[in-house]
Amino acid sequence: MNAAFDPHQKVTAEHLKRNAYLYVRQSTPQQVFYNVESTQRQYALKQRAVAEGWPLERVVVLDGDLGQSATSAVDREGFQKLVTEVSLGRAGIVLGLEVSRLARNCSDWHRLLEICALTGTLILDEDGLYNPVDFNDRLLLGLKGTMSEAELHLIRARLQGGIRNKARRGELRMPLPVGLAYDAQNKVILNPDRQVQQAFCLFFTHYDRLGSALGVVRYFAEHHLHFPRRLRGGPNRGQLVWGSLIHTQALQILRNPRYAGAFVFGRTKVCRRAHGQPGHVLQPQDQWHTLLLNAHPGYITWEQYQDHQRTLRTCARAHGQDRRHGPPGQGPALLQGLVVCGVCGRRMTLRYHERHGKLMVDYLCQHESTEHGQAVCQHIPGTSIDRAMGELLLETMQPVTLELAFAVQAELQTRLEEVDRLRRQQIERAQYEADLARSRFMQVDPKNRLVADALEADWNDKLRRMTEAQEQYEQQRQKDHAVLDDASRQQVLALAQDLPRLWRDSATSDQDRKRMVRLLIEDVTLTKAEQLKVQVRFKGGATRTLDLPVPLSAWRERKTSREIVALIDDLLNTCCEQEIAAELNRRGCQSGTHGAFTRKRVLHICRHYGLQRRYDRLRAAGLLTGAELAAQLHVSTQTIAQWRRNGLLVAHPFSAKNECLYEPVGANAPCKQQGCKLADRPHVSQVATDRTNEVHHEA
Ligand SMILES: [Zn+2]
Numbered sequence: 001m002n003a004a005f006d007p008h009q010k011v012t013a014e015h016l017k018r019n020a021y022l023y024v025r026q027s028t029p030q031q032v033f034y035n036v037e038s039t040q041r042q043y044a045l046k047q048r049a050v051a052e053g054w055p056l057e058r059v060v061v062l063d064g065d066l067g068q069s070a071t072s073a074v075d076r077e078g079f080q081k082l083v084t085e086v087s088l089g090r091a092g093i094v095l096g097l098e099v100s101r102l103a104r105n106c107s108d109w110h111r112l113l114e115i116c117a118l119t120g121t122l123i124l125d126e127d128g129l130y131n132p133v134d135f136n137d138r139l140l141l142g143l144k145g146t147m148s149e150a151e152l153h154l155i156r157a158r159l160q161g162g163i164r165n166k167a168r169r170g171e172l173r174m175p176l177p178v179g180l181a182y183d184a185q186n187k188v189i190l191n192p193d194r195q196v197q198q199a200f201c202l203f204f205t206h207y208d209r210l211g212s213a214l215g216v217v218r219y220f221a222e223h224h225l226h227f228p229r230r231l232r233g234g235p236n237r238g239q240l241v242w243g244s245l246i247h248t249q250a251l252q253i254l255r256n257p258r259y260a261g262a263f264v265f266g267r268t269k270v271c272r273r274a275h276g277q278p279g280h281v282l283q284p285q286d287q288w289h290t291l292l293l294n295a296h297p298g299y300i301t302w303e304q305y306q307d308h309q310r311t312l313r314t315c316a317r318a319h320g321q322d323r324r325h326g327p328p329g330q331g332p333a334l335l336q337g338l339v340v341c342g343v344c345g346r347r348m349t350l351r352y353h354e355r356h357g358k359l360m361v362d363y364l365c366q367h368e369s370t371e372h373g374q375a376v377c378q379h380i381p382g383t384s385i386d387r388a389m390g391e392l393l394l395e396t397m398q399p400v401t402l403e404l405a406f407a408v409q410a411e412l413q414t415r416l417e418e419v420d421r422l423r424r425q426q427i428e429r430a431q432y433e434a435d436l437a438r439s440r441f442m443q444v445d446p447k448n449r450l451v452a453d454a455l456e457a458d459w460n461d462k463l464r465r466m467t468e469a470q471e472q473y474e475q476q477r478q479k480d481h482a483v484l485d486d487a488s489r490q491q492v493l494a495l496a497q498d499l500p501r502l503w504r505d506s507a508t509s510d511q512d513r514k515r516m517v518r519l520l521i522e523d524v525t526l527t528k529a530e531q532l533k534v535q536v537r538f539k540g541g542a543t544r545t546l547d548l549p550v551p552l553s554a555w556r557e558r559k560t561s562r563e564i565v566a567l568i569d570d571l572l573n574t575c576c577e578q579e580i581a582a583e584l585n586r587r588g589c590q591s592g593t594h595g596a597f598t599r600k601r602v603l604h605i606c607r608h609y610g611l612q613r614r615y616d617r618l619r620a621a622g623l624l625t626g627a628e629l630a631a632q633l634h635v636s637t638q639t640i641a642q643w644r645r646n647g648l649l650v651a652h653p654f655s656a657k658n659e660c661l662y663e664p665v666g667a668n669a670p671c672k673q674q675g676c677k678l679a680d681r682p683h684v685s686q687v688a689t690d691r692t693n694e695v696h697h698e699a
Helices: 013-017 029-034 036-051 077-087 099-105 107-119 135-169 194-210 213-222 247-255 302-318 367-372 383-396 399-443 449-482 486-504 510-520 554-558 562-571 577-586 599-609 614-620 626-633 637-645
Strands: 019-023 059-062 091-095 122-125 128-130 180-182 188-190 227-230 240-243 263-265 268-272 278-282 290-292 339-341 349-355 358-365 378-381 521-528 531-538 543-549 651-653 660-662
Touching: 013 091, 019 036, 019 077, 036 059, 036 091, 036 122, 059 077, 077 091, 077 107, 091 107, 099 122, 107 122, 107 135, 128 135, 135 263, 194 213, 194 227, 194 247, 194 302, 194 399, 213 247, 247 302, 358 383, 378 383, 378 521, 383 486, 383 510, 383 521, 383 531, 383 543, 399 449, 399 486, 486 510, 510 521, 562 577, 562 599, 577 599, 614 660, 626 637, 626 660, 637 660
Parallel strands: 019 059, 019 091, 091 122, 339 521
Antiparallel strands: 122 128, 180 188, 227 240, 263 290, 268 278, 349 358, 358 378, 521 531, 531 543, 651 660
């Protein structure tokens, strides 16, 4: 072949001067393993390069990307090397399988072809040889790419359509979570392995009881219970293994609607992460493609499932980023670090201020205000809450309540037998596996040393595991029974009796009180509406809701109650302010500031509430001052005072200084009588007056 004389000749001496690059790739390790044919085809391209004129030693094979996905060039070293070589003009030809197809729908390849066009590099795949500089070839590559893209799209649409239709009918066979299995008729059933079933039943009953995934995980760990898990990858993919229950698995189980007997499709969506790797995002329930309730048997009901989702959401809120509480501090705020806002779910902070020489606490939710400059979400005076919490704790820790708790505990003890059965099954399984290993060992020809040795080792291993399981079983059994002996019960009861004293003891520090609270309480959610709702979550999952009156703000708290103001108003008709103060104190009334009443305070209240003064009331009722009466009777004020002292006039005091106002006198007005002793004259009580002693306030 002479390149100079053939216009259709694509390979020129120029190309042959440079290297040939063969790019070999398989997406997954499985493809590498099973799709040997394809790999061989890829290597066979090498011969084509040699046929085109490249010496064998100048054909560079780039197969560093075997087992790497083609979705992105990020992790593919081989491909990157190829691009580098081409762009540096060192490649005369690039060889690869189905390059023409990849040219369109794979952006990396598309860019590579453009670089090939710039550097005059040829392309070769099984279909033929292309020169990207040549218009016809470029057109051909483009067409082939577009067609294959369309083809791919149609195939995908058809496949997806089929899948979606099947899913809509609930007939799509999908990988099942570990507690479920397909039977021979392709129907979903509970996993026929009884141990698996019981593990799941235990899991869900304990979640219902504890309301916390971590709680269930702890329970399984404490009781050394194994939980089944399905291997997701590797050579033993799909196999069931037993191990300890982990938190992520517990969450996955709780979120999986299939355990509630529902068929679900489209619960996750594929998304591309920032670094180019694909990922899965859980979709909200209303965006699931298909949801068929009661499609197959499950471990829980759909209502239970919904309940669990709600619990999970609130837990997530209660344990989010800003929800981690610190250690108890010095201040008296009992609930420091335990308060959660009932409006937005954030952890509330606290603020102290002084009132009457005592530190008072306010709980506030100010995350939005500090982070985004918005209004404070909730601001609640905390003193009454702290008081109520103290009482609640003492009430909870009363011996009677504890007796009840012990009774419940005893009930739970019987349930331990359930756990015990599961544990026994663990041993049975180990025993079975040991027996199996033994019979395998027995069946092998003892002369076949290699196999026999391996089987013997296996048998020993299984026996060891069985002994371990047995020992663990015994230990746990003893532990279960050691939980409640009488001595420890008495100890706990004694402690409970001691608690109120300890709690109220002024020598007990605020910090210690807070530590006690933390031993019992998980968190407290506060919501302020017409009433103050205090939702308490105890350790272990019990809850209590308290409704408290909304605490009054400082000025409101100092306000004298409406009843007392009315009482003062009433008393003003008959007594002076000094007497009223004495009367109120005698009746045990309390002023807004919790002090005793004084004349000054009563006067202040009168002024504040606009109550008519005693003096004004008497004047309004027509009573006269001493001077007025003196003028009327043509005597001196001293005479009036003297007559009053001797009971000749009716007077009503209006001040503490014995100042008074006089009732007007009618026809029986006393007059000056020389020579008659004042004491011998008739008193007012004896003379008929047309007035009553009572002066009623006319409002
Ligand atoms: Zn809030």
